[in-house]
Amino acid sequence: MISFENISKSFGAQTLFEEAGVKLNPRERVGLVGRNGHGKTTLFRLIIGEEVPDDGEIVIPKNYRIGYVEQHIRFTEDTVLKEGMRGLTESERDHHWKVEKVLSGLGFSEADMHRNPNAFSGGYQVRLNLAKVLVSDPDLLLLDEPTNYLDITSIRWIEQFLQAWPRELLLITHDRGFMDKVITHTMAIHRKKIRKIAGDTGQLYAQIAQDEEVYEKTRINDERRQKEIELFISRFRAKARLANMVQSRIKTLEKMEKRNRLEEIRNLEFSFRSKPFRGKHVMTVENLTFSYPGGSPLIRGLNFQAAPGDRICIVGKNGKGKTTLIKLLAGVIDPDKGQIVYNPNITKGFFEQTNVQSLVDSRTVLEEILYADEGIDQQKARNICGAMMFEGDDALKRVAVLSGGEKSRVMLGKLLATPVNLLLLDEPTNHLDMESCDSLLAALDDFDGVVIMVTHNEMFLHTLARRLIVFQDDTVTLFEGSYARFLEKGGWREESGGGKASDVPRDKLPARSGESKEGNPGTRHDKKALRRLRSEILTERGKILKPIEKRIADAEDAIDGHEKELETLNREMQSASENSDGTRIVALSQAIHAAETAIEARFNDLEVLAAHLEEETARFDRKLAQIDEGVEI
Numbered sequence: 001m002i003s004f005e006n007i008s009k010s011f012g013a014q015t016l017f018e019e020a021g022v023k024l025n026p027r028e029r030v031g032l033v034g035r036n037g038h039g040k041t042t043l044f045r046l047i048i049g050e051e052v053p054d055d056g057e058i059v060i061p062k063n064y065r066i067g068y069v070e071q072h073i074r075f076t077e078d079t080v081l082k083e084g085m086r087g088l089t090e091s092e093r094d095h096h097w098k099v100e101k102v103l104s105g106l107g108f109s110e111a112d113m114h115r116n117p118n119a120f121s122g123g124y125q126v127r128l129n130l131a132k133v134l135v136s137d138p139d140l141l142l143l144d145e146p147t148n149y150l151d152i153t154s155i156r157w158i159e160q161f162l163q164a165w166p167r168e169l170l171l172i173t174h175d176r177g178f179m180d181k182v183i184t185h186t187m188a189i190h191r192k193k194i195r196k197i198a199g200d201t202g203q204l205y206a207q208i209a210q211d212e213e214v215y216e217k218t219r220i221n222d223e224r225r226q227k228e229i230e231l232f233i234s235r236f237r238a239k240a241r242l243a244n245m246v247q248s249r250i251k252t253l254e255k256m257e258k259r260n261r262l263e264e265i266r267n268l269e270f271s272f273r274s275k276p277f278r279g280k281h282v283m284t285v286e287n288l289t290f291s292y293p294g295g296s297p298l299i300r301g302l303n304f305q306a307a308p309g310d311r312i313c314i315v316g317k318n319g320k321g322k323t324t325l326i327k328l329l330a331g332v333i334d335p336d337k338g339q340i341v342y343n344p345n346i347t348k349g350f351f352e353q354t355n356v357q358s359l360v361d362s363r364t365v366l367e368e369i370l371y372a373d374e375g376i377d378q379q380k381a382r383n384i385c386g387a388m389m390f391e392g393d394d395a396l397k398r399v400a401v402l403s404g405g406e407k408s409r410v411m412l413g414k415l416l417a418t419p420v421n422l423l424l425l426d427e428p429t430n431h432l433d434m435e436s437c438d439s440l441l442a443a444l445d446d447f448d449g450v451v452i453m454v455t456h457n458e459m460f461l462h463t464l465a466r467r468l469i470v471f472q473d474d475t476v477t478l479f480e481g482s483y484a485r486f487l488e489k490g491g492w493r494e495e496s497g498g499g500k501a502s503d504v505p506r507d508k509l510p511a512r513s514g515e516s517k518e519g520n521p522g523t524r525h526d527k528k529a530l531r532r533l534r535s536e537i538l539t540e541r542g543k544i545l546k547p548i549e550k551r552i553a554d555a556e557d558a559i560d561g562h563e564k565e566l567e568t569l570n571r572e573m574q575s576a577s578e579n580s581d582g583t584r585i586v587a588l589s590q591a592i593h594a595a596e597t598a599i600e601a602r603f604n605d606l607e608v609l610a611a612h613l614e615e616e617t618a619r620f621d622r623k624l625a626q627i628d629e630g631v632e633i
Contacts, residue, residue: 441464
């Protein structure tokens, strides 16, 4: 068990954690979520001791082993298998079969295991470091975006591996579908605090939304109540009869918690500009063939047509030709054989990670957006900068000072600025957080044109794909149907160990256009019932409180009337006294006594009515708060 006790951490003017606390209990597999830059990776660095909190402490049991993937590539063995075995514990030093199983699951072939680790690409070297951690059997496994360098079959394998993980796991990933399949709990870094619940990301975000709605309603009610108390104090401060009540309200006001309005947290806001298209065919691919010099063909004899509204996803293992195909379709490279014929009315928009090299270091973010399309004016460019979270002066940052993730956001911003009817996207979710991925998915679903996309994200595949281009068994084929249909028809024959991973449940997917985002019918019924009950309580509150408020207003008016009458009687008494008018003095004395008696009686009524109003208001506020929290009353 690890305990975070009131930790605070800042970098310059940015505060990531402010007296945050949470516990990670035995056998919990926890997904860590939060927006980019809000402290997820910093939390990992605090756990492994690469950073220390400014205040508070992290309590880790003695001899508790923490496993995490090293970012630096340092290999000492001459084969992949020997290097992988360096991760084994002392008691399992000869268990090469265990390492072979993990390496195979992560995409290494039997021949690969006997090659030198330094002969592999950076992505496969990261996989080797990941394998060393997985075989080390730590008490706590820390994984930060483990799917970034994995292909779809390896992702499905590690998903099953983690589902069976017997100890603690803390996982960061932008892939919501992957996270929800693996975890038992979700932990969020939100508003500089850390909170954890049992359940998946959907349950956590629903809970946060509900809590913030209750907070905001409570804040509004508190402000209204404070104004009522302040009005009462100012109105009756000078009335001796109500001195106790006034003092009581002053103390109540001092004790009331000041609730600040919640700061708005912005997400990336995607909305692609669609260019109208009329025609039967967007493009035709005929006998497409391509290989790099000295290599065997990656693509051989591929044929397909794209029609208006198509959603085509390109899937397969890494290194098989997915990015090459999207570059061929974008016209970045030319085929060896065959042709790609576009309708003359097609305007392409292309996003690929290496495209950031096309950015000009000396330009600002705003200038890059402005240069994207001649039809973009200053205000539209500013709006796109804001949507990509470059607000205010951030839009004037030079490209040269931006991080890799920020440059990717600039590339996406340029794509948003350009009216297109064909989107060609290569892994657009890299460098995006989970909320931004959701926004991108919704924007792609709403886009009027054609989408052709390379992705390993199974949530995107289940939600968007209507056709697939599949790289498998050293061939590339067109599959007519959804990703779920593809899995039903045989799926990934290259998957190893443990059978197929289960499909993403439909209730974990974002709703498509026109579909409800709520849960099952029972959930909708419960929400309607709660809304109806809330309406009934508000109606009852009005029936009860309005007559009391009317009687209070009448009492206040009567007191004002009697006080004005008393002022007149006192002036007349002074005049009668000066004139020594005995008869008039007697009559005025009786009238003054009657007026004072009436005022006292009305003050007594007012005191009783005010206390009654306060009691009834509190009773209804409690009922409404329970309704807002979903508690049955």
